[in-house]
Amino acid sequence: xxxxxxxxQGKLDLHIDNCQSxxxxxxxxxxxxxxLKNHYNIALCEFGDLSLWQRTQLCFVTCCNDKSVVDSxxxxxxxxxxxxxxxxxxxxxxxII
Numbered sequence: 001x002x003x004x005x006x007x008x009q010g011k012l013d014l015h016i017d018n019c020q021s022x023x024x025x026x027x028x029x030x031x032x033x034x035x036l037k038n039h040y041n042i043a044l045c046e047f048g049d050l051s052l053w054q055r056t057q058l059c060f061v062t063c064c065n066d067k068s069v070v071d072s073x074x075x076x077x078x079x080x081x082x083x084x085x086x087x088x089x090x091x092x093x094x095x096i097i
Contacts, residue, residue: 005063006096008070010077012058013091019054028086029056036060039080040073070096 019025033044040062048057062073074094081089 005065006067006070008062008074009095010060010074011093014056015088015090016054017086022053025053040077
């Protein structure tokens with residue numbers, strides 16, 4: 001019997017509220033990434049809109065041998081982002097491989 005594992009990938013398109021400089025953006029994004037890593041044990045990277053002050057795109061991944069755990073983790077990340085007052089979730093994509 002082959003062992004299975006599942007990889008969940010999410011792409012987030014975010015607007016950063018009340019951001020006046022790239023320094024403000026880096027502070028908000030760094031804080032958000034650290035909180036997500038600590039709460040949900042996921043890997044994150046910023047990949048888009050790097051030079052815009054109020055926009056960012058993040059990608060995250062998670063993996064587990066149980067597909068429902070991967071799905072649940074990804075939904076919890078989206079719910080967490082929705083509750084963060086410093087950013088607005090504009091769009092997201094979720095995929096399980």
